[in-house]
Amino acid sequence: MSNRLKRLFAQKPKGLLSVYFTAGFPNLNDTETIILELEKNGVDLLEIGMPFSDPLADGPTIQASSTVALKNGMTIPKLFEQLQDIRQKTQIPLVLMGYLNPVMQYGVERFCQKAAEVGVDGIILPDLPLQQYVEEYKELFEKYNLSKIFLITPQTPEARIREIDSLSNGFIYMVSSASTTGKTVGLAEQSQAYFQRVSEMKLQNPGVIGFGIHDKDTFEAACTHASGAIIGSAFVKALHREGSLPENIKSFIQSIKN
Amino acid sequence: MSYHVNEKGFYGKFGGAYIPEMLYPNVEELRQNYLRIIQEPDFQQELQALLKDYVGRPSPLYFAPRLSEKYNTKVYLKREDLNHTGAHKINNTIGQVLLAKRLGKKRIIAETGAGQHGVATATVCALMGLECIVYMGEVDIERQAPNVARMKMLGAQVVAATSGSKTLKDATNEAIRDWINNPEDTYYIIGSVVGPHPYPDMVARFQAVISEEIRVQLLEKEGTELPTYVVACVGGGSNAAGAFYHYLDEPEVQLVAVEAAGKGIHSGESAATSILGKDGIIHGSRTLLMQTEDGQITEPYSISAGLDYPGVGPLHAHLFESGRARFENATDEEALQAVLELTRLEGIIPALESAHALAVLERLQAKPDDIVVINLSGRGDKDLSTYLKHFHFDEQ
Numbered sequence A: 001m002s003n004r005l006k007r008l009f010a011q012k013p014k015g016l017l018s019v020y021f022t023a024g025f026p027n028l029n030d031t032e033t034i035i036l037e038l039e040k041n042g043v044d045l046l047e048i049g050m051p052f053s054d055p056l057a058d059g060p061t062i063q064a065s066s067t068v069a070l071k072n073g074m075t076i077p078k079l080f081e082q083l084q085d086i087r088q089k090t091q092i093p094l095v096l097m098g099y100l101n102p103v104m105q106y107g108v109e110r111f112c113q114k115a116a117e118v119g120v121d122g123i124i125l126p127d128l129p130l131q132q133y134v135e136e137y138k139e140l141f142e143k144y145n146l147s148k149i150f151l152i153t154p155q156t157p158e159a160r161i162r163e164i165d166s167l168s169n170g171f172i173y174m175v176s177s178a179s180t181t182g183k184t185v186g187l188a189e190q191s192q193a194y195f196q197r198v199s200e201m202k203l204q205n206p207g208v209i210g211f212g213i214h215d216k217d218t219f220e221a222a223c224t225h226a227s228g229a230i231i232g233s234a235f236v237k238a239l240h241r242e243g244s245l246p247e248n249i250k251s252f253i254q255s256i257k258n
Numbered sequence B: 001m002s003y004h005v006n007e008k009g010f011y012g013k014f015g016g017a018y019i020p021e022m023l024y025p026n027v028e029e030l031r032q033n034y035l036r037i038i039q040e041p042d043f044q045q046e047l048q049a050l051l052k053d054y055v056g057r058p059s060p061l062y063f064a065p066r067l068s069e070k071y072n073t074k075v076y077l078k079r080e081d082l083n084h085t086g087a088h089k090i091n092n093t094i095g096q097v098l099l100a101k102r103l104g105k106k107r108i109i110a111e112t113g114a115g116q117h118g119v120a121t122a123t124v125c126a127l128m129g130l131e132c133i134v135y136m137g138e139v140d141i142e143r144q145a146p147n148v149a150r151m152k153m154l155g156a157q158v159v160a161a162t163s164g165s166k167t168l169k170d171a172t173n174e175a176i177r178d179w180i181n182n183p184e185d186t187y188y189i190i191g192s193v194v195g196p197h198p199y200p201d202m203v204a205r206f207q208a209v210i211s212e213e214i215r216v217q218l219l220e221k222e223g224t225e226l227p228t229y230v231v232a233c234v235g236g237g238s239n240a241a242g243a244f245y246h247y248l249d250e251p252e253v254q255l256v257a258v259e260a261a262g263k264g265i266h267s268g269e270s271a272a273t274s275i276l277g278k279d280g281i282i283h284g285s286r287t288l289l290m291q292t293e294d295g296q297i298t299e300p301y302s303i304s305a306g307l308d309y310p311g312v313g314p315l316h317a318h319l320f321e322s323g324r325a326r327f328e329n330a331t332d333e334e335a336l337q338a339v340l341e342l343t344r345l346e347g348i349i350p351a352l353e354s355a356h357a358l359a360v361l362e363r364l365q366a367k368p369d370d371i372v373v374i375n376l377s378g379r380g381d382k383d384l385s386t387y388l389k390h391f392h393f394d395e396q
C-alpha cells in the first residue's frame, strides 16, 4: 500500500471524507484548484475521475461532467501534465478512477509508471475484472507501488469479498446499493444490513462507502458502518452553482461536515 | 486454430467480461447456467416447437435465378426475412426469453438499433407475459418509426437514449445501466454477439440454426453441404455468426463479412470497424472498436440503423485478425442500389442491413459453378420511408 493511504487510514480510521470529481470539469485547468481547495476544507482523500465517452457505471451527472470534460480537451496525458508538480503542494492521497479502454490505449504500464511518478496513490478501474487483473496487471501495479482498489456491492458473494480483500491493498470501495452513480434514494435498510454483514467479516482492508452519499445525513450514516464515505455526483453538481470554484467547494464541504 | 469461445470466455485475445462489479452476479449467474439450461431436453423441446410453429422455421433457402444470371454464378438467399417479425433477431430472443424464464426473471430489458431486435424482444415478452423495456437511440426512434409503433403495440415501453450519438451504442449503455440498477428481477436480452461473455457465445448458439439449416437445405439442392461463399452483413455480427457458425471449421468455405462503409471508409462517416477500429473494450468485451487515439469511443455512421455500431462482436474480431473471414464493406449508396436490384430482379424488398451483404456480389468475382449463400437477414418494411425518399417514389 502507498504510504499516504496507509498513513491516512492509520491516523483516521473513522469518519473519513472522500470526494470524487471529474478532471477537466467545469473547466480544463481546474484540476489543481479543486484538489487544493478540497484539501483546505478538510477533505481526506480524493478520487480524480478520468473522463470516458461511455461511462457504463455512471448516472447522468457524471456522464454529463465527462462529456463536458472531454469537450474541454481532457485526456490522460493532459491530466498527468496537470498533476506533474502536485506533490510539491499537497500530500493528500490521490486515487485515479476511470474506465479501462483509455488506460489500455495509453498503455497500462506507461500509465502505472506515470501515475507513480506524479505521486498518485491508487487506481480504480471498475471495468477491469478481478481475473484479468490477477493474470495481466497485478505485477505492474505492485511494481509501481500503486494500490488497486476494487468495488463490492450488496450482491457480491462472501467468498468473492474475501478474494477481493486478499487482492486489495488500500481500501475496499463499498458500493452502497445496486445502482449507477448519482442515485439519491438514501441508504435503504437492505444497505444497512449489507454494511453490517461486511463489517462483521473483519476484512484486512478498511471499507469506504460510495454511491448515493449526497449530504450530511447520508455521509454520517455511511460513516457509522465503515471508515468513511465518498461523495461524487452531489459534489459535481455543486460545481455547477453560481459563484467561484473555491466558494462552491467551501460551502458544499461545510454542508457535509458541519 | 479454434474459432469457438474458450473456457475463459475468449476468442483468441478477444472477448472476456470487462464489467463493473455491479454486473458481476448477473453475468456470472448466466455464465454458470446457460449451457446447462440450453442443453436440457425440455428447453430444447420448447425452443424447437416455437422456432417451427411460431417463427416459421426452417426459413427457405431460395435459389435466386435472375440474380444468379446477372452475376453468372449460383446465388442462394437464406430467407431470414420471412421469419415472424421480419428478421433473424427472433431466433435469439426466443432462446433468451426461455432462458430468462428458467432463471426466474420477471422483467426484460433490451437495446435496439433498427428496432428489429426491439420488436423481436417485445414479441416474445408478449408471448410469455413479461414486462418489456426497450432502449433505443433518439435518432433511431426517428428513422425507424414503424418498429417503434410495433413495439408499443406489443406492450413494450420504449425509452429514448439521448446521450452520445443517440444510436445503438448509447441504447446499449442505457440498457446496461438499467441492469446495474435492477440486479435481481431483470434479464437483459442482448441483440447481437456483443457484450460480456457468455453473451457472444450464447447469441451465436441461438443464431446457429441459420447455418445448421443451410447445410441440410444445400445438400438437398446441390448435393453438398458446403457452399463456396457465405456472405452476411455485420453490425454487432449476430446474423453473420449464425450463418458462419457451422462452417467455421470448414476451411474451404469462404466466409465474407460485410460492414457498413457509410459515406465512404475515410469520409469520417462510416461504421467499418475492422478497418477503422482498434483493439479495446466496449460494452464489456475486448474487441475491435472505433475510437480516438485517447481511447474515447467514436460515433459511427451508417444509413442503416442496425449496422451503426462502433464495435463488432469478439468472434468477428478474431475471424478478422486470424484471416478466417474476409471483411468487405459497402457504402450507403451501394446498399441502396442493391435494395433496388433485389427488389426488381427477385421481387424481394430487403432490409437496408441485409442489402450491404447483397452489395458485394459483384466484388466476389464468383465463378459460374460457385455457390454463393447470402444471408438475407431481414425484410425492408421498416426502411420503406428511406427507400421512398431516396428513390423518389413518393414524387411519382
Ligand SMILES: Cc1ncc(COP(=O)(O)O)c(C=O)c1O
Pocket (backbone or CB within 6 Å): B087, B088, B113, B114, B115, B116, B117, B191, B192, B193, B233, B234, B235, B236, B237, B238, B239, B240, B305, B306, B307, B351, B353, B354, B377, B378, B379
Ligand atoms: C435485418 C437486420 N440485419 C442485420 C442487423 C445487424 O445486426 P447483426 O450484425 O447482429 O446481425 C440488424 C440489426 O438490427 C437487422 O435488423
